[in-house]
Amino acid sequence: MIGYHPGMDDKIPDRTETRAELLPEEQAADSADPEAQARQVLEDSDRRTEDPKPTMRRRPEETA
Template identity: 55%
Template sequence: MTNHPDEERIEARSHLFPEELAAGSDDPHRQAEIILEDSDARTEDPEQAARDSHQTPN
């Protein structure tokens, strides 16, 4: 199971990229948490991430 990202990483990622600013975000902090959790899960188990991906050929 993925650990919850630490607050320092969340704070750093919560600063929106230009395309995210253009689209808007109701909760940049929560958005950062979700992005980092997904990224950590993919890093911890890249084979499962490839199986789950709609972009990676099986």
């Protein structure tokens, strides 16, 4: 399987350090603590991966 999956060893690579490298839009927002921000983003991502919510479905006539 490609990508990160729950239960994988967080040390290969260290996800927090890798994610702490800010994206351009995050740099523009000026993060005071990139590692804390990275931990929060990864925790949220893990939570959504473990308990995915169903995607809302629209019929064609409901779209703009």
